[in-house]
Amino acid sequence: MVIIGAGLVGPVAAMYLARRFGPVTILERRPDPRRRAGRRGRSLTVMLSARGWRVLSDLGLAEQVRAMCIPLHGRCAHLPDARPHVTPYSRDGQPIWSVERERLHHLLLDAAEATPGVRIHFGQRVHAVDLDEPAVLVEDQGSHRRLTCRHILGCDGAHSTARAALVARGARAELRNLQLAYQEVEVPAGWLDRSTMHYWPAGDVLFAAFPMASGAFSGSLFMRRDGPAPSYATLNRGRDLFDEFAARFPEPTATIPDLAEQLATSAVSTLSLVRCDRWVWRDTFALLGDACHAMAPFMGHGMNCAFEDARTLVDCLDSTKDWAAALAAYERSRTEDADAISDLSYQHYYTMANPPQDQSAGAKGALRKRLVDLFPDRFVPLYEQCAFTEASYASVLRDDQRLDGLVEGLLRRHGTGLVTASDSQLRACTPLARNTVSLEEPGCS
Structure with a gap:
């Protein structure tokens, strides 16, 4: 197997796969970042939430990573009038975790190289991918060679050479x-x-x-x-x-x-934002991470979503040894979720860029907050579902849209006076046909 790209998700995918299917070669066009002197690269910190921790736990790396993390319990808005306003990430005090990207990257590279069967080759630019043979055309110090293999995973980021091979076969991709x-x-x-x-x-x-x-x-x-x-x-x-x-x-x-x-x-x-309507090719090829769903950073889920890609792909392979069926199931499972978290990540910028008192201004925002407080088991805040559960991102978005619909319907029927009604009056007006919000588990079906 060949993995193109040794960023954050490439080593994770390699560790998962080598333990199940044998030798994995990672090809990375850049030099080894562990040998780089001078100032660090971009994106100094990344966030780890439940989905990322699940993967690190699978790989036996959770404790090592946690030792270099800082727990964050909320976001503090410094408002124009100098008042700080803290919004907890969860209602029960759970933190998300901030980690320096460079340190995490180095740890993942070390762990991948220590995994039997994994080899990482730096300074190897992949110029083209042959989906059918399959094979990759690699440049190494000015010379070119063709490397044949059984399977190829494209983990090479927003400007993916691997994705270009799918586009050449008719896939529709957007990079903007x-x-x-x-x-x-x-x-x-x-x-x-x-x-x-x-x-x-x-x-x-x-x-x-x-x-x-x-x-x-x-x-x-x-x-x-x-x-x-x-x-x-x-x-x-x-x-x-x-x-x-x-x-x-x-x-x-x-x-x-x-x-x-x-x-x-x-x-x-x-x-950069990336969307792609095809992620796989027959039984030979799949895209993961930014190569198929680069997103805005404002929800802190780009890396967590990419790690979840790798775990879902392996879950699908574990459920059937038929690579064509597994890759097709992986694509079905992930594309809607990736679109959902990409949309949410972009929208979250506007949540952060406007002061908190403006976010709940008006009857709709105020009633929404009251419902979440009054029915905590039924209405779980969107950010909390994304960060502290493994519910599919698409189901989280649908839950949030249903809550918006409920709020709008209540205001149409009962007017804005419902915002200041007593708890008992609000309970009486709120339909509770379902006791809890549906949390759909990600999977291969």
Whole structure:
């Protein structure tokens, strides 16, 4: 078996598969990141939630990873009037976990190389994939070779060469950049609570900071790539950008001594979205992770979803040794879920970019919150279902849409006075034909 890409999901897929089916070769076009000197790469931190922990537990890596993580119990909005507003991630105090991407990546590479049958080759650019033989055309130090194999997994990210082979056979794929771009800014330690992530909402601009094991915070400035000011296209990377940041976010500005230098020199990165209507080819080929569903980072589920891809693929293979049937089942199981979490991830930016008091403004938001509080077993908040269960993302989205429909129906029938009705009156008005929200388990059927 050949896996294209040694990012986060490639080593995970290799460890799952080598233990079941024998030798796996990973081909990675970049040099070994463990040998790289100098500044770290982009995306300093990633989030781990229930789906990611399930996979790490399967692979025997959960305790090692947990030792390098920081538990986060909520998000703290720093509002324009300087009031902090903390929103817990769960109603029972469960945390999600922040981990430095580079440290996690190195651990996964080490664990994969320690797995019998797994070999990782760096500096190997895959130029083309033959789905039928199957085979890959690989460039190594200027020379080309054709490597034949039995199965190919494409784990090579948003700009996937592997996906291009499916597109050449008629698959429809969309790769586009969001209008948002971002810069990473390192934030010094000592002034922010390390039990939460922090963000400063400003509508069309957002600054967020996540704690790191070093004590410092990993900050990200999000702003439009182009269009009317403020945007990266309209602001000079020198004084203009610093002045815009200082006007929007005075608190971080006062505590980051080299802010002007960081804003002037750190890379402006784009956010890529990928959708693909086909993920597999017969019994030889499958896509995983960003190669088939790159998403916005605002729900923190890109990596968790990719890890779940690998586990679902293996579950399907475990249920039948027929690779064609297993790959088809994997595709059926994952595509709707990937579309759902991609939509939710993009929408979540607007939840964060607008102050919390605005999110519940109006009768609809207020009644929705009351129903969640009054019927905690029936109405589980969307973020909580995504982060702390393994319910399919598509079912989570449907549950949330049903709750919206219920709220709208109640307001039509009873008016906005229902928002301030007593608990007993609200209970009497709310149909409870089903006692709990349906949580559909991901699987191969």
